[in-house]
Structures are given as C-alpha cells and as structure tokens.
Amino acid sequence: MPETNRTTTNSNLSPTSASALMRMRMRRHHNNIHVTTNTSHECSHAHSFVHVVRSFFYSFLHKYYDLNNLPALHHVVVVVLFIFIILLAYRPVTRDVVQATDEPARAWEYLLLWDDQTNFVNRADTLPRWTTHSILKAFTEENINVYEPVSMLFKKLVASTFGMQPLVWRGAALTLHCVHSCLVWRLLRSWIWRTRDPFGKTCPKSIELGAALAAIVYAVHPCHAEVVGWPSALPYAICAPLWVLSFLAHQEANRALSYRAGCALRNVLYAAAFLSKSVAVTLPLVHILWALFWHGEDVHNDTSRSHGICICWGVLGTLKGAAHAVARNMNEFGSRQMWCLFAVAVAVTMLANSDGTSESLDTIHLHYGERLAKACVTLVFYLRAFLWPVGLRVHYAVNVGADFEPKDVPGETLLSICATLALITWCGWALLAAGGRRARFGAVCLLAYVLLHLPTCGIVQHGIVQRGGDRYAYLPYVPLAALLASILTDAMEHVAAGSGTVEHYEIGTNKKKKAQPNGVAAGVIVVAPVLVFAAALGHLTKAQVMTWRSSEALYVHNLSVDPHDWRILQQYGDWLASHDRHDEAEDTRRVLTSILPPLHLPPFAVSGDATAPATSPKVVALLGKLALEQGKPPRSPQQRARNIADACAMYEAALVHHPDDAVLLNNVGVCRLQDEAPSSRVASAALFRRGLEVVKVPRDRRVLESNAAETKENNKPPFKCKLIF
Numbered sequence: 001m002p003e004t005n006r007t008t009t010n011s012n013l014s015p016t017s018a019s020a021l022m023r024m025r026m027r028r029h030h031n032n033i034h035v036t037t038n039t040s041h042e043c044s045h046a047h048s049f050v051h052v053v054r055s056f057f058y059s060f061l062h063k064y065y066d067l068n069n070l071p072a073l074h075h076v077v078v079v080v081l082f083i084f085i086i087l088l089a090y091r092p093v094t095r096d097v098v099q100a101t102d103e104p105a106r107a108w109e110y111l112l113l114w115d116d117q118t119n120f121v122n123r124a125d126t127l128p129r130w131t132t133h134s135i136l137k138a139f140t141e142e143n144i145n146v147y148e149p150v151s152m153l154f155k156k157l158v159a160s161t162f163g164m165q166p167l168v169w170r171g172a173a174l175t176l177h178c179v180h181s182c183l184v185w186r187l188l189r190s191w192i193w194r195t196r197d198p199f200g201k202t203c204p205k206s207i208e209l210g211a212a213l214a215a216i217v218y219a220v221h222p223c224h225a226e227v228v229g230w231p232s233a234l235p236y237a238i239c240a241p242l243w244v245l246s247f248l249a250h251q252e253a254n255r256a257l258s259y260r261a262g263c264a265l266r267n268v269l270y271a272a273a274f275l276s277k278s279v280a281v282t283l284p285l286v287h288i289l290w291a292l293f294w295h296g297e298d299v300h301n302d303t304s305r306s307h308g309i310c311i312c313w314g315v316l317g318t319l320k321g322a323a324h325a326v327a328r329n330m331n332e333f334g335s336r337q338m339w340c341l342f343a344v345a346v347a348v349t350m351l352a353n354s355d356g357t358s359e360s361l362d363t364i365h366l367h368y369g370e371r372l373a374k375a376c377v378t379l380v381f382y383l384r385a386f387l388w389p390v391g392l393r394v395h396y397a398v399n400v401g402a403d404f405e406p407k408d409v410p411g412e413t414l415l416s417i418c419a420t421l422a423l424i425t426w427c428g429w430a431l432l433a434a435g436g437r438r439a440r441f442g443a444v445c446l447l448a449y450v451l452l453h454l455p456t457c458g459i460v461q462h463g464i465v466q467r468g469g470d471r472y473a474y475l476p477y478v479p480l481a482a483l484l485a486s487i488l489t490d491a492m493e494h495v496a497a498g499s500g501t502v503e504h505y506e507i508g509t510n511k512k513k514k515a516q517p518n519g520v521a522a523g524v525i526v527v528a529p530v531l532v533f534a535a536a537l538g539h540l541t542k543a544q545v546m547t548w549r550s551s552e553a554l555y556v557h558n559l560s561v562d563p564h565d566w567r568i569l570q571q572y573g574d575w576l577a578s579h580d581r582h583d584e585a586e587d588t589r590r591v592l593t594s595i596l597p598p599l600h601l602p603p604f605a606v607s608g609d610a611t612a613p614a615t616s617p618k619v620v621a622l623l624g625k626l627a628l629e630q631g632k633p634p635r636s637p638q639q640r641a642r643n644i645a646d647a648c649a650m651y652e653a654a655l656v657h658h659p660d661d662a663v664l665l666n667n668v669g670v671c672r673l674q675d676e677a678p679s680s681r682v683a684s685a686a687l688f689r690r691g692l693e694v695v696k697v698p699r700d701r702r703v704l705e706s707n708a709a710e711t712k713e714n715n716k717p718p719f720k721c722k723l724i725f
Contacts, residue, residue: 089538169231176237185215210489229548239277396467448479665691
C-alpha cells in the first residue's frame with residue numbers, strides 16, 4: 001500500500017485502535033533494539049543497558065503521549081509552578097521544615113486540648129513501632145469515633161521514618177497538599193475538557209489555563225490551612241488525593257489500561273479513601289451525578305415529549321429519564337462492586353460513630369430538625385467563604401440560650417434554609433430538564449458540593465456540636481473549583497473571540513475595520529484579576545497557618561474573631577490555669593460567666609430542691625466545674641470547701657432528674673467521698689458500678705473504671721477519684 005494511503009487509513013482509526021497500533025509498533029521497535037543489542041558482541045554491557053533503558057523510555061512515552069507535541073513538558077512546568085506557589089503560601093511551615101533545627105521545630109506544638117493528645121501524645125511510644133499487634137490494632141479498633149486504618153498506617157510510616165516532632169506532621173500534610181492540588185488541576189482539566197469535547201485529541205488552551213487558575217485558587221485557599229496546620233487533620237490530606245485518583249482512574253485510565261482495569265482501580269482507590277477518612281463515603285453519589293450529566297440529552301428528550309401533555313406527565317417523564325440514566329450507570333462494569341463498598345462504608349462509619357451521637361457526649365445536643373437547619377447554615381457559610389474567606393477560626397460556636405438550647409441568629413437560619421432549597425431546586429431542574437451542557441455542569445458541581453458536605457454538616461452528630469470546621473471544606477471545594485474553572489474558561493473564550501467589539505473607521509480612510517482582540521486581552525481581563533485574588537488568598541493563608549503553631553495562638557486568634565465563644569473561653573481558661581497563669585485564667589472565667597445565661601439564672605436550686613426543673617447533665621457538669629474553679633489560686637480552705645459544696649449540691653439536685661446519667665453518677669460518687677465514713681465509700685462504689693452499666697462514651701468509661709478500682713474494699717482513704725466534665 002502506498003505511504004499516503006497508509007497515513008489516511010491510520011488517521012481514520014478509532015482512538016483505541018490507534019493506540020493499539022502505536023503500542024504494536026513500539027513493541028516491534030523495542031524487540032528489534034533488544035535483539036540487536038543481544039546479537040552484537042562488540043557492544044559493551046553499559047552500551048546495551050543504555051539501549052534497553054532508552055527503548056523502554058521511548059515506548060513508555062509513546063504509550064501515553066504524542067512525542068511530536070510532547071505535552072508532558074508544559075505539564076511538568078505547571079506542576080513545578082503549583083508546588084512553588086503552595087510552598088510560598090505556606091512559607092512558615094516550609095521555612096521551618098527546611099531549616100530542620102530544634103528552635104523552629106519547638107515553635108510548633110501539639111494542640112493538647114484537642115485531639116492531638118489522643119492521636120499523638122498518648123501514642124508517642126507505640127506509633128513509630130511496626131509490630132503485628134499494632135498493625136492488627138489499626139484495622140480492628142476505632143479512634144475517637146472514626147475508623148481510619150489507612151491513615152493510621154501512614155502515621156506509623158511517617159513516625160518511624162521522621163520521628164514524632166509536631167513539625168513533622170505539618171510537613172507531611174503540606175507534601176500531601178501539594179500532591180492533591182496537582183491532582184485537582186488534572187481532574188478539573190479532565191472534567192471540563194471531556195464535558196465540552198468528549199472526542200477531542202488536544203485540550204484547548206482556554207481550558208488548560210482556566211483549570212490551572214482554578215486549581216491555584218483551590219491550592220492557596222486559607223480554609224485549607226487547618227488541614228496543613230493541625231496534626232489531627234492529617235487524615236483529610238491522606239484521603240483527598242485518593243479521592244481524586246479514584247475519579248481519574250475511572251475517566252482517564254482506559255487510555256493506558258483496559259476499561260475493566262480502570263473501574264477496578266477506581267473501586268480500590270475508593271476503598272482506600274474512605275478507610276483514610278469517612279468523608280469520602282459519598283463518592284458513589286457523585287458518580288450518579290455524572291451519570292445524569294452524560295445522559296442528560298436522553299433525559300431532556302424524554303422530558304420534552306412529556307411536557308406536551310401536562311405538567312404531571314412532564315415530572316414523571318423527567319424522573320423516568322433520570323431513573324434510566326441511573327440504571328445505566330448501575331449496570332456498568334464495577335458499579336455494583338462500588339455500591340457494595342458504599343454500603344459497607346456507611347455501615348462501618350455509623351458503627352464507629354455509635355458513641356458520637358450520644359446526648360452526653362457534648363454540652364449541646366441538637367434534635368434532627370435543628371441539625372437540618374444547622375446543615376443549611378453550614379452549606380451557605382462555606383459557599384460564601386469560597387470567595388470571601390474572612391473570619392476563619394478553629395471553632396464556630398453555636399449560639400445558645402438558657403440550658404444551652406440553640407438560639408437562632410435573627411434571619412440567618414431562615415435565609416440559609418431558603419437559599420439551600422433554592423439551590424437544590426435549581427440544580428435539579430438544570431440537571432434533569434435544562435438540556436444545556438454548561439447548565440448541567442454547574443448543577444453537577446453545586447450538587448456535588450452538597451453531597452460531599454453531608455458527612456460533616458451535622459445531620460449525623462459527631463463529637464462536639466459546632467457550626468462547621470474549615471477542614472470539612474477540603475473535599476467539597478473541589479467541585480466548586482471545577483465550577484470556577486468552567487466560568488473562567490467561558491470568560492477567556494468570550495474575550496478572545498472578540499465579543500462585544502464594535503466596528504470603527506481607520507484613520508484617514510473610509511474603510512471600516514473590526515477590532516480583533518487576541519489572547520492578550522483575555523489574559524489582561526480574566527487572568528490578571530484571578531492571579532491578584534490568588535495572591536490575596538495566599539497572604540491570608542500565610543496568616544491563617546501561623547495561628548496553628550500553638551494552642552495559645554489558636555485561642556487568641558479565635559477570641560479576636562469571636563470574643564463570646566463560650567467553649568474557647570472555657571478551654572483557654574483551662575490552658576492558662578495549667579500553665580500557672582492564674583490571673584489571666586480568672587479573667588477568662590469571669591468573661592465566661594458573664595456571657596452564659598445559665599450561670600446567672602440556674603435552672604435548679606443550689607440547696608438540692610427536688611422540684612427544680614430538669615437540666616441537661618452536661619450543662620450541670622460544666623456549671624459544677626466553674627463552681628469548683630471560683631476564686632484565684634491559691635484558694636483558702638474555706639474557699640475550696642465552699643466551691644466543693646456548691647458543685648456537689650448541683651450534682652445531687654440534677655441526679656434526681658437524671659438517675660441514669662453516667663456523668664452525674666460519677667460526680668455524685670466523687671462528692672460523697674468527701675465524707676471519710678466507710679458507708680460513703682460503699683455508696684460511692686455503688687454509684688461508680690451503676691455508671692459503668694449505663695455509660696456510652698469511652699472517655700467517661702475509663703474514668704469510671706479508674707474510680708471503681710480506687711474505691712475497692714481493700715483501699716483506704718484518701719481516694720484519688722476524678723470528676724467528669
């Protein structure tokens with residue numbers, strides 16, 4: 001066949017056939033080189049090795065890239081630029097990691113009043129050791145109401161390699177954040193390119209640039225400073241790259257692998273992601289959104305035929321088309337296995353969090369209606385924070401009134417509920433009935449943002465009750481970055497195409513000439529403002545990550561943003577007291593007692609009146625703790641006796657209304673030990689045993705077990721028993 005015919009035939013091949021033909025030619029070329037080097041007795045061993053490596057390298061490049069264009073070169077440049085920008089935004093961490101000396105390392109601390117005490121300080125001896133028992137323990141035990149064995153193994157790897165210094169975990173999180181940001185750029189580029197030109201061979205420059213700009217905004221966003229700056233947030237940095245790789249494996253792996261291998265790899269990466277952090281559990285639901293996007297034309301056609309009859313049939317037609325799209329997705333190879341993994345992930349997450357939903361876990365407990373309202377507030381807050389990240393802090397307090405019941409901020413909850421319902425309604429209409437690809441893409445991004453927030457928005461209570469956490473936005477901001485990339489791509493194409501230009505006369509002639517703007521106009525109008533915005537975000541990130549250096553910096557920053565955060569005031573007072581700064585601790589407690597209504601109007605009688613109204617046991621525990629801490633140390637014996645009497649009277653009165661609460665049973669038992677009579681020890685031991693029968697929180701169980709062991713018959717006073725707050 002002539003050479004021209006051969007070229008024409010190859011150009012008409014499908015992408016799969018063309019890639020197979022390329023691999024066959026490169027394999028033949030590789031074999032020829034291999035045979036030549038084996039048969040040539042005059043070549044040295046080094047020369048033979050160079051030929052084999054070079055042939056393998058060329059075959060690898062031909063397998064994935066077109067060597068005539070060599071697009072990998074500018075990809076490498078983009079990756080290096082990303083890493084440089086991220087390290088610049090997080091330069092406090094970068095500078096101290098690079099110096100690798102003791103003085104900057106000591107400036108970074110574990111946040112002991114948060115989860116770092118359990119995750120790192122208490123495991124300083126066991127975490128760096130690789131033993132069969134420790135590996136099995138990672139897969140068989142939950143930690144602080146979460147199950148994350150992959151993250152535990154990664155922590156063991158880091159601890160055994162680099163040590164247990166607090167700065168080590170910040171450096172590991174920063175490294176993972178760099179990897180994740182580069183993968184996010186690749187994912188955004190793939191999403192926008194494949195949704196606009198599914199069969200294109202070359203990605204347009206506008207899409208490349210739009211995805212890169214959006215990825216830079218995502219990488220330097222100050223909401224992610226918590227993931228890098230807090231050692232206990234490291235599982236989010238481990239989970240996120242696996243989550244992105246799972247999507248990339250499903251969308252692009254069949255360029256190098258078979259379709260079945262890509263689906264199998266997607267499922268494996270999904271399992272690794274939710275075993276790193278349970279926030280990745282909703283990944284299959286996001287795949288359903290993409291199934292609705294790709295089958296949107298079919299849904300639109302079914303809907304348009306039904307709208308001609310009546311609105312009811314139109315709704316049914318829309319739901320029918322959506323059901324067909326979901327069914328097609330469910331029948332794809334590997335989808336059933338992924339949904340089985342989804343069911344297992346939900347079951348494991350709920351089982352691990354069985355103690356996290358207990359009413360006695362936190363001072364505040366929300367009912368399901370209040371949780372839904374708080375979830376709407378959280379969704380709207382972080383949607384706004386994506387473009388206006390001000391007032392970021394470690395704790396977002398829920399406004400409380402008497403008895404720590406949630407108190408609505410005027411209008412905020414109502415507006416958040418209305419905005420959330422409007423957002424979901426528009427997205428559903430755009431995805432199922434609009435028909436336009438750009439509208440459906442925006443709907444998918446916004447609905448994915450909502451779905452990725454479901455595990456952390458508070459519908460299922462986990463730990464302390466707060467309005468949100470910056471680390472919870474680490475994954476949900478990926479689809480928002482994709483929406484931003486799509487908007488930037490449209491803006492650059494609109495400007496570069498010359499939209500809105502007018503005809504004008506050339507100077508000195510009567511000829512009309514139309515302005516022809518080029519890519520420079522798009523760069524000035526679109527790229528420059530985004531880069532300025534990214535630079536501002538990077539400056540905010542630098543300041544934000546500095547607040548995570550130590551507990552004191554964290555508390556001071558939080559109180560500078562929200563001076564009436566009662567939980568931070570309480571914890572900051574405890575921290576000051578533990579560092580012998582009693583004057584400042586007393587001032588902090590004075591501010592705390594002035595802003596909490598239950599301390600002014602106690603909902604029970606201090607004298608132990610049994611007719612007092614019922615109060616939350618955790619509220620009573622907090623009030624008793626503050627009563628015990630009244631007065632400036634060193635307290636006189638009279639002051640201490642008065643504080644103990646007030647606190648014990650609170651516990652005794654509340655136990656009448658909550659006879660089966662483990663916290664009150666423990667604290668009343670400790671109070672009765674103040675009387676050194678033998679009958680008091682017997683009564684306290686009985687209360688501790690009763691508390692062990694009804695306790696649900698593991699932390700409280702450990703205290704009760706210690707107190708029960710302390711009050712055995714053979715032991716004599718004084719008893720070293722602990723209260724639960």
